[in-house]
Every structure is written in structure tokens, then in C-alpha cells.
Amino acid sequence: METAIFLLFAALALGSALMVVTHKSPVYATMSLVVTLFSLAVMFVLLGAPFIGALQVLVYAGAIVVLFLFVLMLLNISKEEHQHEGQTVHRWVALLGAGAFVGLVVPLIYRATQLRNAGVLTEEFVSIRGFARDLFTRYLLQFEIVGLLLLVAVVAATVVARKPPPAPSGVPGADSPVSPSLEIEP
């Protein structure tokens, strides 16, 4: 039973993740991302961490991706634009980003294979209480740093989205379609 659920959602996660990067329509790609995130949440539940699974759906699928769609629909992009295709700079930057990502993931996978004798996860460790205790004691500094990072992002977004100060010639209030209050990181 558990294996069947795992296989189903593993296939779903991989398939939809492929759709995210290959589909021409950004809206379909975003909806596939929702399926990927939901399937990963099911994985967390299967691993005995329903708290993380619920948060994954609540925060990522339920809030952040909705904002992606909001922006896509506000700008009304229905097909991927190909105007950047010829530019070599973009390719190099994309390659650099992909290389950095692989550089991050490969050590992680290597470490995961070295952890064979790390022991079984206990009920106490994956429970919400255990999770909260570790988060607010052992990993408090990291947790606060992440919070600070998000705050910096919010401030930066607010600065970028702010209306420019009125020009001396007096351009009457060019109202931006996105109100600044929407730029909130959940």
C-alpha cells in the first residue's frame, strides 16, 4: 500500500517537474509546479513528517505559487517569449546557474549516501514538539538569519515597487497596477 502510494506520487512529482521546465505556456508550468509540490508533501507524510508536508502545501502550493500565477495573469503572458533566445549572455548565465545548482546538490546526495548508520528517526524527533524544540534552540541562529533575509527581500521589494517621487514637471499619479501592499513574502 505504502509502496504503491510512493510510486504513484514519485512518478507524479518527476513528471510534473519535467513539465515545469519544458512546457511552453507559463500557466501550465506553474500549475505543474503545484502538482510537484503536492506530491512532495505526500512524500513527507509517508516519511512520517505530516507537519512538514502540511506546511509545504500551505506555504508553497497555497501561497507562493498563487502569487506566481497572479503575476502571470496580471501581465497576461500566454506563451513563452523567444526574444532572448539568440543572446549568448543568457545562455552563459543559465549555464552558470545550473552549474551552481548541481554543485550544491551533488555534495548533498553524497552526504546522504554516507549517512547509512545515522539511525532510525524516532517519533520524538519528527513530532511537531521535537521539531519546534530543535528549531528554537539548536537552529535558532539559522532560523533568525532566514527571517532577516526575508525581511531584507520585503524591504527591497517595497523600495522597488514604490511610486517614483513626483517629477518637477508634474506627471500626474501614474498608478501602478500592483499595489505595494501585495509584495509580502509569506
Add this chain to the structure above:
Amino acid sequence: MQFDLLATAAKMALMLGIFILGVAPIMLWVERRMSAFMQDRPGPNRLGPLGLVQGVADAVKFMFKEDVTPAGADKPLYLMAPALALIPALSTYVVIPFGPDLTVSGKTVPLIVSTGSAGVLIFLALSSLGVYSLITAGYASNNKFSLLGGIRASAQLISYELALTVAVLAALIPAGSFYLPDVVAYQQKHLWMVIPQAIGFLVFLVAMFAETNRLPFDLPEAESELIAGFHTEYGAMRFATFFMGEYISMTALSMLAVTLYFGGWTLPFVHLTGWLGAIVGLAVLLGKVSLFMLFYVWVRWTFPRFRYDQLMRLGWKVLLPLAILNLLLVAVATLAGWFPGVG
């Protein structure tokens, strides 16, 4: 194993039957009769006693109508959107307790479908997925009014979900658990959460209306500006599915409100167990939820619609700060030991 599966299936069938599938036709009748009463006209009163069979007639009509897909619609997403409205709303009830523990052939059966420790988080996670139906319906219809409705829906639901979640969080603190039967047990033992957390309940109540797109917050389908918003291009049973989804998510959020703030299936000062407790508990939950549903209808036919900027201002500048203030007050009160039964 087989006993557990059977028990879970029985509980799901009961909850689906009573609360979920019964609710749409009855609410359709209640809404029309009550609005008629408030406007001093008879309302639908021809079919059956008091017009009660009107819901069935409407359902039959919807089923036999022609199913049209507009030209230029994004067909897969267009067909998927009504299902996306129904599925999350239909699955949230699994974390709501509806009675005391029963003993059936020597085994204890808790009257709640999912006994996972993440409890109310599952509810919030699933209900947060409901917004995708509105967005995809708006996007896929190839209609600018639908698109505007979808955009409004995405911004509105995100804004109010935050306040709703913070209010829920505060309501969980005294019981110290995400698992809703613990919250109900705390309230039965001490007091209903609405008394110490009136601010939190107020925030929850307002956010509840916004989350279910009901007046005064039905901006995604504001008929005077957007025709019918995100479901302008839907007809026949697909439109009826959106309708059902709305009523079912109203019921689900009412159940959550009752469970968090009004003692769930329990009555104050009365402790019932066993089968009698189960039947009375179910009736009590049904009664409390019905009051909330009547309140929904009452508000809808009383208040005018908000303007979009007012809606955003209320969400971000009033409700969210209020919810955070309430969370802070509850946390301080809990640490100071003002809540009974909290060490």
C-alpha cells in the same frame, strides 16, 4: 487493519452524506427563501411543502442543460477548474471531530476521520488549494471579465488566508495541540474559546467571508462590474459545481469555527459518552454549523459589497495586525498562566 479501514470508510460516508452532499440543495433553498423573507416577497414556494423540493428541480435542470465550452478557451484547464473547486472543499472535513470516542467490538474508534498530529494544518493546507479553481477558471475562459475575477481571487484569498491562519494559531495555543479533538476537550473542560479570544474570533469571522467569496467580499464574481467574474463562461452542471464548491467550503469553514471557538460537538456542562453521545454530538455540531450558515445568508442580504482597495486595506492594515496582536496577547496570557488548565 481491515477494521480500521472499515471504520474510516463509515466515518467518511457519514460526514460526506450529512454535511457535504446534503448541504448544497438545502442551502440553495435556505438562501432563496431567507432572502425573499428579508425582502418581503414569497420566494420559491411551489415545489413541495414550502418549496423544499426546489433544490432537486434546479439540480435536474442543471444536469439537462447543454454543456458549452467557449471558443478560444484553454480546454484542459477550463474543464478542470470546477473539479478543483470541489475536491479541496470536499476533503477538509477529515480533521473535524464530530463525537466522543466509541467502543465498537472491543476497539476504540475516535469520531474523527484523520487522527494525524498535523490536524488543523491539513485543513488549512487543503483549503488553501481551493483558490486554484478560481484562478484557472478565470484564466482558461478567454474572457477579460473572467480574467479580472481570477486575478482578484488570487490577491484576495492570499491576503485573508494570512489573517485567518494567525487567528487559528492563537486559538490553538491554550490547548497546546494541532489535533482538533484536544482543542474540543480543552473547551469542554474549561471554557469556549470565543470568550477569551473574542478578537481572534472576529478576525476569523471576517476572513471566513473573504475566503469563501461571500458578500460583502465577493469581489471575484462581483456581478455589477464583472458579469459573474471567474465563472462568467460556465454553464450547466459546471456552473452548479462551482456553486456546490462555494457552499461546501462555507460549511467546512463553519465547522472549523465551531470546533475552534464554540466547543465543537460538545455542549457546556453536559458530558455524554457512547452511542448517545455520538448521536447528540453530531446533532449539536449540525445545529451549530447551521447557525453559522444562517449567519452567512443574513450577512449576504444585509451588507453591500466592498470596493477592491477597501478590501485590501481591511485585510492588510486591520485584520492582520489585529490577528498578530491577538496572538501576542494569547501568548502572554498563556505564559502568565491566565488560561485555566495551562501550566
